[in-house]
Amino acid sequence: MSIVKPIPKFSRPAGPLHGTVTVPGDKSISHRALLFGALATGTTRIHGLLEAEDVVNTAKSVTALGAPAAKVDGHWQVKGRGVGGLSKPAGPLDFGNSGTGVRLMMGVLAGHDFPVEMIGDASLSRRPMGRVLNPLKEMGLDVLGEGGDKLPLTVRGSANLLPFEYELPVPSAQVKSAILLAGLHAAGETTVIEKEATRDHTERMLRFFGAEVAAKPDSDGRTRITVTGNATLQGREVRVPADPSSAAFLVAAAVIVPGSDVTIEGVLVNPTRTGFYDTLREMGADVTLENQRDEGGEPVADIRARHSKLKGVTVPPERAPSMIDEYPMLACLAAFATGETVMQGLAELRVKESDRLAATAAGLEANGVKTLIEGDTLIVTGTGGPVAGGGTVETHMDHRIAMAFLTMGLATEMPVTVDDTAIIATSFPEFIGLMESLGAEFGDAG
DSSP states (O other), X not given: OXXXXXXXXXXXXOXXXXXXXXXXXXXXXXXXXXXXXXXXXXXXXXXXXXXXXXHHHHXXXXXXXXXXXXXXXXXXXXXXXXXXOOOOOXXXXXXXXXXXXXXXXXXXXXXXXXXXEEEOOTTGGGSOOHHHHHHHHHHTXXXXXXXXXXXXXXXXXXXXXOOOEEEOSSOOHHXXXXXXXXXXXXXXXXXXXXXXOOOOHHHHHHHXXXXXXXXXXXXXXXXXXXXXXXXXXXXXXEEOXXXXXXXXXXXXXXXXXXXXXXXXXXXXOOGGGOHHHHHHHHTTOEEEEEEEEXXXXXXXXXXXXXXXXXXXXXEOGGGGGGTGXXXXXXXXXXXXXXXXXXXXXOGGGGGSSSOHHHHHHHHHHHTTOEEEEETTEEEEEEESSOOOBOOEXXXXXXXXXXXXXXXXXXXXXXXXXXXXXXXXXXXXXXXXXXXXXXXXXXXXXX
């Protein structure tokens, strides 16, 4: 496991941000394209794959399992082994900082009868895996040894997985996806029941690869997502749209830096991922979706953002699944708004790369912003104008905390420092360069 030395960095107020840029491919879709390609027969070609550490670790893992993934002539290729056709790796699978990679892989491994050790970095090794492992164990996955529910873990799947019906206790696309991936290997139908909609990339992409997947509403408002087992997937040409969670930082910068006008091209605007942009518009932000179109089964648009005066709003808990990764950035934006912004239903933030709820509040307080945590609700009292800044933010090895506060510092009165920017490479290694291309200014603090 590689250890990267923390790199402190600060951002400072600059002139208006201008330009048209493209951010890297969506991380969620990139992970899935590699995993589904490994389970397909034939070759899957992936255009626009996010080449960040998290996704590269997934590529290394499928390669170790006998489905070689490599970049060829400008795009990635995966030579699939078919559902149930992967082979025992020679050593542990290292997922670095990626919760998505490790949890989805558990669903893949559930249908393979050999032991696999799964490891990660210090941050990932603190994150609970029980809510994924527990339903998979009901289907036939074994957890070997006494490792509990945290990495490192050794799991052994089964060639005779049981079909399963499971109601998600809390909204989680990762848990849903792991169960559906395991269901590909089971005889019969496996169903996941959602009370609240979560990201549906797995369902969309499974259909694209040829699996039988149905989503039907219940009379009580729940949705039943069913996959038919003993599936056969076919290799496909996959085009990965730009990541809306990465685009969020550039959009936020344009909204808070006076005089800015920025366009991000080709961004995924799947309705299960646009809660951040819906909330920005409620706050009064000048954010528009232009040139809307469909690419590879997913809706895509160019997002234009201009400097705006913001007002505080209440973000309801049912919106959380569609913007769970964007709350640190939203909280930083709320610091500039008039009045209070109340963000409800944030329990999931406590089990991300860090306790994002606590880390976000602490970072804001360090920069002169009043915050309050009440249970799983975060309340930010905005200034309606300038934000002091001048503080140092502890990222706790969390890439989104680092990027959110560097973005905030572009519009504060004094520079904002984060204690570690090396971790940004796990999801968005181009972040600093793209921001600077628009006119942002950063400096080394160490």
